[in-house]
Amino acid sequence: MLQGDRQGHAVRYHRVMPVEIDIVKVAQLARIALSDDELDMYSSQLADILEHAERVQALPTEGVEPTSHPLPMVNAFRPDEVGECLEPESFLSEAPDTHDGRFRVPRILG
Amino acid sequence: MTDWEAVIGIETHVELSTNSKMFCSCPTEFGDEPNTAVCPVCLALPGALPVPNEKAIEGIVKIGLALDCEINERSLFYRKNYFYPDLPKNYQISQYTYPVCEHGSLDVDVDGEPTVVGITRVHMEEDTGKSSHIGDGGGRIQDADHTLLDFNRAGVPLVEIVTEPDITSPEQARAYAAELQRIVLALGVSDARLEAGSMRFDANISVRPVGTTELGTRTETKNVNSLRSLQRALAFEIDRQIRVLEEGGRIVQETRHWNEDTGVTTSMRTKEESEDYRYFQDPDLLPLEVTKEWQDEIRATIPELPAKRRRGFLDAGVDVETAGVLADDDDLSRLFRDAVAGGATGRTVGIWLTGEVIAYLRRQEITIADTSLTSGHLVELGSMVDGGDLSSSAAKEVLLAVLEGEGTPGEIADARDLLQVSDTGAIEEAVDAVLAANADAVDKIKSGDMKPFGFLVGQVMRHMGGKADPKVVRSVLEQRTGS
Secondary structure (H helix, E strand, O other), X not given: OEEEOOOOOEEEXXXXXXXXXXXXXXXXXXXXXXXXXXXXXXXXXXXXXXXXXXXXXXXXXXXXXXXXXXXXXXXOOEOOOOOXXXXXXXHHOOOOOEEOOEEEEEOOOO | OOOEEEEEEEEEEEEOOOOEOOOOOOXXXXXXXXXXXXXXXXXXXXXXXXXXXXXXXXXXHHHHHHOOOEEOOEEOOXXXXXXXXXXXXXXXXXXXXXXXXXXXXEEEEEOOEEEEEEEEEEEEEEOOOEEEEXXXXXXXXXXXXXXXXXXXXXXXXXXXXXXXXXXXXXXXXXXXXXXXXXXXXXXXXXXXXXXXXXXXXXXXXXXXXXXXXXXXXXXXXXXXXXXXXXXXXXXXXXXXXXXXXXXXXXXXXXXXXXXXXXOEEEEOOOOOOOOOOOOEEOOOOOOEEOOHHHHHHHHOOOOOOHHHHHHHHHHOOOOHHHHHHHHOOHHHHHHHHHXXXXXXXXXXXXXXXXXXXXXXXXXXXXXXXXXXXXXXXXXXXXXXXXXXXXXXXXXXXXXXXXXXXXXXXXXXXXXXXXXXXXXXXXXXXXXXXXXXXXXXXXXXXXXXXXXXXXXXXXXXXXXXXXXXXXXXXXXXHHHHHOO
C-alpha cells in the first residue's frame, strides 16, 4: 500500500502480521465481564488498533526526536502553597455509601 | 547440607514534608478528621488537573544527588493502573521509564565491613489514602466485609528509592535503611518517621545455594515499621525460604505481611494474580525537565551528609560508635567541632558529649540549647584534665554542674574544692610519710612482690584528701620504692 505523507513523499506502509490478543486476560485486567460474543467483537477491534500501532511503529523514525507530549512545553509547576479544601459534606453526600466521614466500599479482595 | 545465601533488595517510600500535596494545594498536615484535606484534584473529580509541586521536585533531586544518582534531565510521569480504591483516580501517578534519578549507590558498613548498595532508581509518585478494613478479621484485608476510605493522605508527595539486589544479610539491610534515614533527615526533606509511616520499607528476598548465580523466586515483605522489625522480618523470611526449599518445596512469588507481635510473615494474597499495572504516560502532565543549572542550584543547598561528618569525627580521634552518635545530632556535632577547633582533645570531648551530656539531656528531657554548655567550657575542662588539675571523675562532676548552669569549669572546680594537686613537692611529702608508716609493704615491693603497690597509692591519695593526681602519685611511688 502506497500513500503520500504530508510532504508528498511516498511512504510504504508495511503489511503487518495479525496481532494475537489474549482477550480474556485483557478483560480480566480491566475487571470487565464479557460474553463470548463480546469477547469476539473486542478481540477483532483491539487487533485492528494494535495493527495500526504496528504500522506506525514500522515508520522510519531514525533521527527524529522522540516526542512524549504534543505540546512543546515542560515544567508546569505549582509553588508549595496550601489552598482551599472542600467541605466533606459537599462530596460525601454524592457518594453511594459513607460511614463516619469516610467513603464506604465493598470488600477489596473477592 | 547446602549452604544458602540471601539476596535482598529494598524499596523505600519516603513522604516529603512539603506544605502542600504533590499535584494539588491540599495540606499534607491534617488532624484525625477524615476527608478534610481533599479537593477536586485528589478526589479525581471530572476535569480536575494535577500540577506538580516544585518543592517536591527539589526534594527528590536532593535525595538523588545525596545517593550519587544520575539526574535525568528529562523525566516523565506515568499512570499506574490498579483496582484498589485507595486512590480515587483508579491509578497512581508515578514514574516508569525515565524516573527523576537513576544509577546511584550508598555505602553501608556492618561491623567495619563496607558494602556498596546500588540504587537502581529514585522516582516521584503520590501517596495513597488510608483504607480501614472492617469485619471479623481484626483488620485483615482478606476477612473484611467492607472498607472505609479516608483520602487525606492521598496525593502527599512520595519518593520511592529502589536498590539493586546487593544486600546479603538482615544486618546489612538494617544498616542500609538506617543510613538512608539519616540522609533523608540530614537533607531535611522528610521527617522520616518509621513508626508514623512517613518512611516505609518493603524488602524483596530470595535465597540461593552459595556459589550459584541464578536468582531464586522472591517474596516481598511488607509492614515493617522499625529498623528492628526490618532485620527480624528478613531473618524470619530467609529461614522460612531455606526451610521450604530444604523440605523439597518451592517458593511462591507473593507479598507477605510481617506481624510484629507473632514474629512471622504470612501470605497477604488469597489468590495468585499477576500484577499488570498497564503503565502509560499521563497525558495530564508535561515532561519534567531538571536542567544541569537547576541541579547545581539544588546541589548547593545540600548540607554535609552523615557519612562525611562521621569521617571528620573519626579523624578527630573518636571511635566509630561515638562518631555515629555525634553525627546524628546537629547540636552535639557543632559543640564537638568547635571544642576541637578550640584545642580540646577529640577523644575526651567525644566521651563527655556522648556519655554525661546525652544522659543529662535525656534525664531532663531538654536539648543543648536549654543548657548553658558552650564549646569554650569543653575546651577549658579539657585543658584542666590534660594539665592534671582535675581528675577525670571530677571532670564529669564539673561537667554536670556546668550543664546545670553553675558557672565555668574553673569556677565550679574551685567552689567545690575539686582541683587536684599535681605539685610533686606536696605529693613527695605524702609519699614519704606513707612509706615510713608501711615498712612491710615497702619490703615486699623491693623483693619483687607488687601486690601492696595499689594499697600504697590508696594510702597516699587518702593522705592528700583525695586531691592528688594519681599519675604523679604512682610515678613518685615507683621512684621511691625502686620498682
